[in-house]
Amino acid sequence: MNATNQTELLRVLPYARRYARALTGARSSGDELVAAALSEPLPDIAPRLALYAAVARAAPASGPDGLQRNLLLLTALEDLTVDDAATILGIDRELAERELEAGRLALRASAATDILVIEDEPVIALDLKRLVETCGHRVVGIAASEAAAVRLAAQKRPGLILADINLGRGGDGSNAVARIQEAMTVPVIFVTAYPERLLTAEGVEPTFIISKPFEPLALAIATYQAVNGGRVPDVSIAS
Template identity: 45%
Template structure:
């Protein structure tokens, strides 16, 4: 193996978990997101010259990903259900108005931490266009409808911070659970529209186990938070579509909530 090929493989391995996280968040689907990522990786390994003279390997891998699958297309609701009475349905109508470019810029900046200029390069647009898209998307996020949110988090300070972000985004926190049993009980009592769950709880409790129990009795979008997303996104077994890295800023959580609820309402 040449040094170039070896270096490219190392770059891909380091970037892959985050590219998969982004693709899943953008599509709302593990299968669809991973399918595009696999295509990107296969082409890049077959044609390493595509990465020659790269100024930033991670940025250019993301840019290549978009060139290979462009465009994703707007997320379109299927069927002819026009009932917009529930909170998630009202939210879908509002978030659905956000153009595809704005959603991508939001996720690239607040989920993956790229600068606006890097996001512009990834999407093949100007810096001004990316900046305008980011401002417009944030304006749309402020108009979202209120939904019921359950927080599963055993660290009190973090739980309160998450709850504040949720409320600042205009949503209602119906409960904060520090254990699996409490989470399941609160979900049964309040039927939340969204669950935000830490992966690792104190003792032997686990946020993913709590979520599995909740999903047995209801269908609800889930956002997982963890300090080590690359350990969760291994490509082995069923994995969540929405994974946030601790610590995260308010814009990141607000964007993830809007995107998760938008997908759920489609």
Template identity: 55%
Template structure:
């Protein structure tokens, strides 16, 4: 593999980890899937796609193989993988179709159908942890638009811990940097000592949070995000990657 492509693969790793973690519902399984896919990819001749897209394709292929071998739980359907690639990773429908080896018209049809399904099966109560009141209000509107209820809004680390204990949310949507109010990841870590709840972290710099070197979140979305991105990430976090009905 040329050095230039190897460098491109390294730059693509944070986004590949995000895709694989959302695909499997787990940091550990997702990162292992990336590692296995990367080993397959470096032994192949360079493809026609960019290094990032080739890595997405390798991950999708490896996930399908592992599903057939029954070595990994919760492998996702094509519609869900399409949604992850287009909404979470920001690819076009044609790029996603190429990665999953289906034609573009089929991809467009399945994406449209999945849009309708995803909003109807992932409704829950969500605790928002966000230090900026205006941003928190915008997130609240998106959550309601996606069919969820708002368990509460916490602007500081201490408020988040107290609200979580009081409301027992079905999901936590947490900003990482709470300014003078503390740290969203520390708040979640404290909350997890007394309950188990799926978490989506929000950050403007996902590449800094997806290094694979420490315990990191399985679900990360990038600021700013669209309602559909939130809906998909919420579904994945709640179900752990169980296929759409």
């Protein structure tokens, strides 16, 4: 592989790690998946697509549900086109579109949970609230500061936390999450404009990250993956 391709692979590596973590539902298993992918020759396609393809290929086989999960994550979370997702997964566009729609239908049938939003910007917080409620979830509190987040989490015992990193004068969202997780086990999705800053391979990194600005479908997929540990909904219950 030439130097240009190596440089491009290093640039997109944080995003491939995000994809792998969302795919497996855990930080450690996601990183193990990326390591396994990099231990094998990469497909002869564009470097970014090749890395995603290697991760998808290294993932445990999981049938049609796994295909739908990959398509949803690649197109919504990683913001790739359907054509690129089809290339990554080695399928034709028609199949990709059909399975993607089936995955979206199944996603709408997924179970709801109680969500705590940690965000200091009122407009963004209300937008997050609206979007997660559209996905069928319940927002049990909005915290604009680190202290309020810890207090609300103890009171409401949420099933999921959506957290920004920078809370302005209110503190740090990652510190709030760390304090909350000392008292309870709860999945967390970090919402940030700079996801690569959270995937530096230094210190403790989050499992689930979505980028600002984000599409509602990306948020829906991330919340499902976080709550269900990487499992996809059973498409047979979709109507």
